[in-house]
């Protein structure tokens with residue numbers, strides 16, 4: 560509503576000055592009014608700020624007809640929500656139907672009774688107000704639910720993290736790295752169509768869960784400072800299996816299909832974040848067998864391990880981590896990564912560096 564006047568603003572669109580004057584006289588005690596005598600002017604006024612609260616639209620006008628104006632209003636995100644009431648001397652049923660089909664909320668035939676026009680306008684404004692309030696409530700509730708969901712996911716991820724390294728920063732950093740890679744790869748032909756906004760969000764949301772299976776690994780092995788025996792390493796590998804089982808059980812308990820995309824990514828990322836492109840990872844998956852989520856997380860996880868302090872090594876500087884990932888050392892090799900994911904990392908490595916500094920342990 561136009562806050563300056565504190566009264567709803569009605570845009571009157573009519574090529575006949577007489578009718579426009581009658582309408583102004585009818586409405587001026589309750590509403591502020593704007594006048595357009597043609598379609599182009601009507602569209603300009605409707606799209607301007609502040610927008611009118613309702614449009615009274617004549618059907619028969621020279622040039623652009625009221626139907627066309629209405630269609631264009633409903634086609635524009637700025638004006639689609641403004642209620643339109645058609646006014647016309649045409650009173651054939653099909654004309655009224657056509658107007659309503661185009662998205663108008665009401666249809667008034669000329670000549671009109673002033674009191675009736677005012678009542679119909681007020682009714683539509685009340686409806687619009689209620690709709691807006693409802694939409695606001697839904698948005699507010701959705702925001703709350705999303706926040707709760709994000710907090711729960713973080714909490715789960717952090718539980719595993721606290722047992723492991725006693726810091727939650729690893730999951731925040733790796734989540735950011737995954738987001739950076741996804742956004743950058745969005746523009747690459749090989750991934751065209753894969754990374755839409757929803758997918759990127761789901762990837763980022765599921766990322767904190769990648770090591771959740773570590774809660775199933777005994778402290779003696781999880782916290783062992785020295786090198787692991789073969790059987791201990793086999794046990795460590797189990798965290799990917801445990802993680803996937805946890806998400807499997809969550810999925811079995813949930814009946815909401817909308818959660819399935821998120822849970823699918825959560826399952827992928829828990830199970831495949833230690834896979835390597837050349838097939839030498841935990842489960843021997845190779846190349847395209849590894850889901851994209853796992854390929855991104857693998858690089859994010861390795862970069863974070865390199866730039867963080869571990870019981871067996873100091874934290875390497877960004878430049879050293881960059882060198883190891885792109886040239887290889889005894890443990891890490893460039894062949895471990897999807898070449899496009901690796902290339903993306905090289906292109907945006909400065910952004911990785913910023914995050915590693917911002918979210919340092």
Ligand SMILES: [Fe+2]
Nearest residue numbers: 769770832833
């Ligand atoms: Fe892991």
